Amino acid sequence: MPISAKSGTFAEENEKNLPIEKTMEYLSVIQFAEKYGISERTARNYCANGKIEGAFLTGKTWNIPADAVLPKRGTVKGKISPLLKTLREQKASRLKGGIYHRTQIDLTYNSNHIEGSRLTHDQTRYIFETNTIGITDGAVNVDDIVETINHFRCIDYVIDHAEEILTEHLVKQLHLMLKTGTSYSQKDWFAVGDYKKLPNEVGGQETSTPQEVHAHMKTLLGNYTHNRQHTLEDIIGFHVRFEQIHPFQDGNGRVGRLLMFKECLANNIVPFIITDELKMFYYRGLREWGHVNGYLMDTCLTAQDQYKSLLDYFRIAYRKK
Numbered sequence: 001m002p003i004s005a006k007s008g009t010f011a012e013e014n015e016k017n018l019p020i021e022k023t024m025e026y027l028s029v030i031q032f033a034e035k036y037g038i039s040e041r042t043a044r045n046y047c048a049n050g051k052i053e054g055a056f057l058t059g060k061t062w063n064i065p066a067d068a069v070l071p072k073r074g075t076v077k078g079k080i081s082p083l084l085k086t087l088r089e090q091k092a093s094r095l096k097g098g099i100y101h102r103t104q105i106d107l108t109y110n111s112n113h114i115e116g117s118r119l120t121h122d123q124t125r126y127i128f129e130t131n132t133i134g135i136t137d138g139a140v141n142v143d144d145i146v147e148t149i150n151h152f153r154c155i156d157y158v159i160d161h162a163e164e165i166l167t168e169h170l171v172k173q174l175h176l177m178l179k180t181g182t183s184y185s186q187k188d189w190f191a192v193g194d195y196k197k198l199p200n201e202v203g204g205q206e207t208s209t210p211q212e213v214h215a216h217m218k219t220l221l222g223n224y225t226h227n228r229q230h231t232l233e234d235i236i237g238f239h240v241r242f243e244q245i246h247p248f249q250d251g252n253g254r255v256g257r258l259l260m261f262k263e264c265l266a267n268n269i270v271p272f273i274i275t276d277e278l279k280m281f282y283y284r285g286l287r288e289w290g291h292v293n294g295y296l297m298d299t300c301l302t303a304q305d306q307y308k309s310l311l312d313y314f315r316i317a318y319r320k321k
Contacts, residue, residue: 025066032064037168037221046071070165080163081268082317087159096129099314100159103273104128107261108151110275111254114282117144124148146181153177154258162265165225168217174255175248184250196249203287207246216245233293235263236300240289270311270318272303 027035032052033043047055047062051071055064083099090100109124118141119133126134127148133140154177164170176193184190189197195213208216224230224238242256257274264271274282278299285296311318 026063027066027068029062029064032068035169036070037171037218038070038165038225039222042225070167081265081319083270083311084159084162084265086314086316087265091156091159099310099316101128102310104152104155106275107155107257107273108148110273111257112144112148112151113276114274114279115253117141117147119144119148128152143182143184147178150178150180150182151254154254155261158258158262158265162262164266166221166259166263167225168214168221171217171221171247171255171259174258175251178251178254190249195247198249200246200249202243202246202252203283205244205287207244213245213247217247220245230263230267232264232269232300232304233297235260235267235269236296237289238263240286240296243286268319270304270308272300272307274299274303275306278303 029040029043029047033040036043043064044062046052047057047064052064052068054068055062057063086098087100087103089095090098095101105121105125105128108128109119109121112119112124119127123133123136123140126132127145133145154174157174157177161170172193172195179185179190179192185192191197195217196210199207199209201207220238220241224234227234230238239256239260242259243252246252248255261271261273263269281295281299281302285299288295308318
């Protein structure tokens with residue numbers, strides 16, 4: 001049957017019915033390393049060892065899919081700590097009254113309260129359980145509510161990504177989740193999910209300038225991730241340096257404590273929650289680290305003992321030292 005001029009040729013008609021192939025985008029080793037804040041050597045080793053799915057060589061150049069993610073740290077599949085396993089199971093089932101439920105409320109309440117949140121422990125619990133704040137005698141700051149909800153999401157993210165290597169991308173993602181929707185996020189000078197634009201200080205101490213932050217964070221993460229297994233002292237030392245850099249305009253303390261919780265889970269170390277009662281000892285420990293490390297170590301060990309009592313109550317095994 002002849003094809004009319006209106007219809008076009010048979011080939012043209014057939015082309016209209018063919019599926020359109022999506023063009024895959026690729027990153028170079030340099031781009032991939034920059035995206036995740038790792039060294040080029042590390043990225044190249046991941047490719048050479050087959051740890052990045054879809055990466056292939058063209059001559060001597062690696063092509064990495066743009067949506068490729070970092071490989072998880074070198075743990076045997078299924079060999080995660082009983083605590084992390086339980087947290088993931090209870091998170092998936094939304095079990096009430098277990099260690100996941102208790103961790104969400106206690107970690108969120110205390111970390112936010114240290115930073116000035118006026119919400120009570122009961123209000124934090126109500127928000128988690130019912131998405132309401134309960135009865136209150138006074139006005140409630142909207143940012144306190146938003147950051148409480150956001151912090152719950154951050155803890156979920158930490159549980160899901162506990163085994164992943166620490167990168168700038170992961171650190172920024174936590175900040176993005178924590179500060180999205182707050183009044184800060186509407187200000188031009190505030191970078192949500194990115195490093196600070198203006199100089200800041202903590203406890204009267206100078207911190208890294210905005211121009212220095214990327215280099216200082218890259219060095220910190222590079223030195224820390226050089227070893228795959230870490231001690232509690234390694235994790236606390238990382239936290240101290242993170243707070244000294246103070247990479248974000250606001251939210252550094254909460255992001256820093258979330259990172260400590262994550263790294264404890266990753267290294268089969270009992271995590272801990274810095275309670276409001278330990279706040280002043282915690283601040284003193286941060287100031288004195290490098291002179292008297294025992295101040296902060298003792299504070300964190302006290303907090304760890306408190307979390308161990310929860311694990312004992314819920315009959316969750318942990319490595320005793």
